[in-house]
Amino acid sequence: MPDALAAANVLDRQITRRSRLLTLPALLVIGVFGVLPLLIIVVYSFLAPAPYGGVEWHFSTEAYVSFLFQEDIFDGTLSFVPDFLLIYLRSLIYAVVTTIVCLFLGFPTAYFMATRPPRQRGFWVLLITIPFWSNLLIRTLAIMMIIRDQGILNGIMIDLGLIKQPVVMLYTDGAIVLGLLYSYLPFMVLPLYSSLEKLDFRLVEAGFDLYATRWQVLRRIIIPLAKPGIIAGSLLVFIPALGAYVAPLILGGGRHLMIGELIAQQFGTSRNWPLGAAQAIILMAGVMVALFFYVRNTGGKVQHG
Amino acid sequence: MAEALARKGLDLKHQPGFHAIAVICLLLLYAPILVLAVLSFNSGDDLVHFSGLSTQWYGKALANEGFHAAATNTLIISVTSMILSTAVATAAALGTTRTRAWRGQGAAFMVINLPLMVPEIITAVATLSFFSLLASLANINFGIGNLILAHTVFCIPFAYMPIRARLEDMDVTLENAAADLYATPWRAFRRVTLPLLMPGITAGAALAFIVSFDDFTITQLVAGPGQTTLPLFIWSQIRRPITPELNAMCSILLGISILFVLASYLIARKRA
Numbered sequence: 001m002p003d004a005l006a007a008a009n010v011l012d013r014q015i016t017r018r019s020r021l022l023t024l025p026a027l028l029v030i031g032v033f034g035v036l037p038l039l040i041i042v043v044y045s046f047l048a049p050a051p052y053g054g055v056e057w058h059f060s061t062e063a064y065v066s067f068l069f070q071e072d073i074f075d076g077t078l079s080f081v082p083d084f085l086l087i088y089l090r091s092l093i094y095a096v097v098t099t100i101v102c103l104f105l106g107f108p109t110a111y112f113m114a115t116r117p118p119r120q121r122g123f124w125v126l127l128i129t130i131p132f133w134s135n136l137l138i139r140t141l142a143i144m145m146i147i148r149d150q151g152i153l154n155g156i157m158i159d160l161g162l163i164k165q166p167v168v169m170l171y172t173d174g175a176i177v178l179g180l181l182y183s184y185l186p187f188m189v190l191p192l193y194s195s196l197e198k199l200d201f202r203l204v205e206a207g208f209d210l211y212a213t214r215w216q217v218l219r220r221i222i223i224p225l226a227k228p229g230i231i232a233g234s235l236l237v238f239i240p241a242l243g244a245y246v247a248p249l250i251l252g253g254g255r256h257l258m259i260g261e262l263i264a265q266q267f268g269t270s271r272n273w274p275l276g277a278a279q280a281i282i283l284m285a286g287v288m289v290a291l292f293f294y295v296r297n298t299g300g301k302v303q304h305g
Numbered sequence: 306m307a308e309a310l311a312r313k314g315l316d317l318k319h320q321p322g323f324h325a326i327a328v329i330c331l332l333l334l335y336a337p338i339l340v341l342a343v344l345s346f347n348s349g350d351d352l353v354h355f356s357g358l359s360t361q362w363y364g365k366a367l368a369n370e371g372f373h374a375a376a377t378n379t380l381i382i383s384v385t386s387m388i389l390s391t392a393v394a395t396a397a398a399l400g401t402t403r404t405r406a407w408r409g410q411g412a413a414f415m416v417i418n419l420p421l422m423v424p425e426i427i428t429a430v431a432t433l434s435f436f437s438l439l440a441s442l443a444n445i446n447f448g449i450g451n452l453i454l455a456h457t458v459f460c461i462p463f464a465y466m467p468i469r470a471r472l473e474d475m476d477v478t479l480e481n482a483a484a485d486l487y488a489t490p491w492r493a494f495r496r497v498t499l500p501l502l503m504p505g506i507t508a509g510a511a512l513a514f515i516v517s518f519d520d521f522t523i524t525q526l527v528a529g530p531g532q533t534t535l536p537l538f539i540w541s542q543i544r545r546p547i548t549p550e551l552n553a554m555c556s557i558l559l560g561i562s563i564l565f566v567l568a569s570y571l572i573a574r575k576r577a
Contacts, residue, residue, distance in 0.1 A: 025311075040438060120575075124327075137519075145552075208317060214320060
């Protein structure tokens with residue numbers, strides 16, 4: 001029946017064409033207003049800064065050079081200045097510490113949620129989801145109001161006679177990490193939960209039958225099976241924590257600069273757009289490395305359950 | 306061993322200390338916002354000691370003209386971005402779900418989810434650069450439209466997710482039945498597919514609205530003069546001495562976000 005086959009082929013092609021047309025508007029909007037701007041900052045990073053913000057259109061690698069070196073005004077020699085590098089290193093350390101603490105808090109929480117009766121599970125998921133969608137600026141402000149010198153925590157401790165002078169908690173490393181932890185904890189719990197929810201508890205039972213202790217069951221059975229969730233959750237915390245802007249802005253007070261603020265500064269008060277663009281590209285490269293690691297670790301493997 | 310544990314009345318799934326950690330996580334996530342909300346009802350202007358219940362700070366917040374102007378801007382931006390992003394996300398979900406696989410579909414899926422993978426600060430400076438280039442090369446400035454377009458881009462993946470999930474759960478046989486009964490494709494879509502898809506679309510729209518409503522980073526960098534949104538207004542207030550009025554404003558914003566999350570959750574949970 002060549003006619004019927006040909007008709008089916010035409011129909012297939014029509015369906016494919018319709019699918020493409022339906023997807024097109026979303027791709028156009030993201031392409032023009034999302035992807036194109038990313039390409040523009042790649043170009044900007046190779047231009048020279050204009051005196052009042054913006055760029056001057058001649059090729060220059062100065063932005064990347066000044067990321068690591070400073071040029072002497074008199075003899076033009078370059079000397080190594082690690083200021084920016086240190087900010088990147090600090091951001092990396094904050095992001096790694098945040099990811100690890102989130103994992104240690106998030107894994108038990110997700111496991112606890114996954115072992116509740118089904119009705120309670122939905123409620124727990126909702127409880128974790130609400131902060132995930134709530135205003136990040138306001139949630140961070142709430143932390144600031146609690147830990148600042150005149151804040152409620154110091155107020156209570158003074159009232160109780162525990163301390164005489166307020167303890168400085170705001171604008172410290174600890175405050176920023178606390179803020180990051182608080183911002184991104186749900187990003188860790190939710191993927192871990194969806195991984196653990198699918199866990200086959202017969203395997204846990206088999207482990208106990210073979211005289212494994214609780215710790216051995218956790219370490220040798222549950223954690224390996226939850227690996228996709230652990231990797232996904234860690235990445236979902238690590239990437240936004242590395243480029244975080246709100247938490248360091250409010251809880252760091254400009255003293256412990258992170259990459260996000262550094263980039264915003266170049267586009268704001270420092271008026272050096274090419275340098276800011278270069279810094280953004282370097283951050284993006286870091287994110288790509290993390291994503292590559294993710295794809296290599298999960299790509300091609302069938303998720304259990 | 307398993308039986309021995311079970312006989313002792315122990316739960317196989319139990320891990321010691323996990324319950325406590327789960328409670329700590331909830332406390333960590335909720336204590337700050339609860340404190341913020343409770344102090345907004347304080348009758349005094351003290352942010353440490355609770356002296357009595359009062360809604361006076363809400364009255365002051367709602368009478369604040371800066372707050373009004375910011376609320377108007379926010380509503381214009383969020384509602385428009387919500388409509389635009391939900392419309393294109395619905396079309397894209399129909400084009401990429403339950404359909405014959407087409408060449409480039411994987412790439413299209415990646416592009417739709419791209420705004421989720423790029424750190425927000427990079428999106429912010431890139432969008433700022435884009436619009437400044439547009440202004441300097443072609444003298445084009447969409448005014449508040451700049452913010453609407455920027456928001457629409459990152460709202461699309463959030464609107465897309467629940468719509469796609471709903472489509473994947475939907476029963477194809479109903480649409481086939483419509484076709485068997487000689488409904489035209491458009492009629493079948495209007496009368497069968499769209500009503501069944503509606504909960505997904507509404508849930509997606511609610512999420513798109515919150516994401517736009519709450520955005521601070523991108524808005525702060527892209528907003529021009531006179532385009533203050535509610536989060537930007539609140540940010541401008543914290544440089545002054547903090548009063549419970551700010552707590553009241555923050556609580557109103559939080560309340561709106563939570564209302565929309567709950568709505569989205571309840572609508573999406575409804576089964577077809």
